[in-house]
Amino acid sequence: NAGVTQTPKFQVLKTGQSMTLQCAQDMNHEYMSWYRQDPGMGLRLIHYSVGAGITDQGEVPNGYNVSRSTTEDFPLRLLSAAPSQTSVYFCASSRDRVQPQHFGDGTRLSIL
Amino acid sequence: QQPVQSPQAVILREGEDAVINCSSSKALYSVHWYRQKHGEAPVFLMILLKGGEQKGHDKISASFNEKKQQSSLYLTASQLSYSGTYFCGTERRAAGNKLTFGGGTRVLVKP
Numbered sequence: 023n024a025g026v027t028q029t030p031k032f033q034v035l036k037t038g039q040s041m042t043l044q045c046a047q048d049m050n051h052e053y054m055s056w057y058r059q060d061p062g063m064g065l066r067l068i069h070y071s072v073g074a075g076i077t078d079q080g081e082v083p084n085g086y087n088v089s090r091s092t093t094e095d096f097p098l099r100l101l102s103a104a105p106s107q108t109s110v111y112f113c114a115s116s117r118d119r120v121q122p123q124h125f126g127d128g129t130r131l132s133i134l
Numbered sequence: 135q136q137p138v139q140s141p142q143a144v145i146l147r148e149g150e151d152a153v154i155n156c157s158s159s160k161a162l163y164s165v166h167w168y169r170q171k172h173g174e175a176p177v178f179l180m181i182l183l184k185g186g187e188q189k190g191h192d193k194i195s196a197s198f199n200e201k202k203q204q205s206s207l208y209l210t211a212s213q214l215s216y217s218g219t220y221f222c223g224t225e226r227r228a229a230g231n232k233l234t235f236g237g238g239t240r241v242l243v244k245p
Binding site: 055057063064065066067070078080081112119120121122123124125126127128 | 136164166168174175176177178181183221223225231232233234235236237238
């Protein structure tokens with residue numbers, strides 16, 4: 023099993039550009055989440071989904087959009103990149119709320 | 135609301151013990167513990183549900199005191215592989231069961 027796959031692994035953007043971070047899981051997990059981790063800091067929840075067609079905001083949703091059209095995929099869209107969005111982005115999935123979260127390897131995003 | 139972890143950092147000699155605490159001012163439903171090594175993704179250690187249960191993972195165990203809204207992670211007879219940053223994540227019913235992580239505790243185990 024591949025687990026949780028995130029693409030790309032690295033990305034450099036210019037301020038104002040938009041892009042989509044991809045996340046796919048092959049474990050048939052209902053719960054999927056996006057976190058950002060700034061250097062030396064903890065994980066902050068951006069958006070999450072409890073199943074296909076259902077999404078909700080986390081702690082820091084501004085500037086990001088998500089959709090969940092299938093169980094497997096949970097893409098994160100940056101609408102207009104800003105330097106403050108420079109971070110490492112992790113996608114995670116779990117069978118349900120009180121089950122272990124499986125994290126992808128992360129996407130390292132720099133915005134100039 | 136972000137849980138508070140203490141200490142922020144700890145340095146151990148191989149074989150020594152350490153305790154990491156995770157506290158919240160709000161009623162918790164569950165506490166999750168993860169370990170992250172530098173440049174890698176967080177890895178699951180254990181989940182504790184309210185009820186004061188204690189769990190173990192190798193020589194790492196944890197407890198959850200529901201009355202104090204506090205969880206403690208115990209590193210016993212530490213090994214070099216225990217080095218990393220430990221994060222607790224807390225879940226509250228009143229917050230829509232979102233998982234909120236603390237700022238982390240950096241652990242360095244030296245030979």
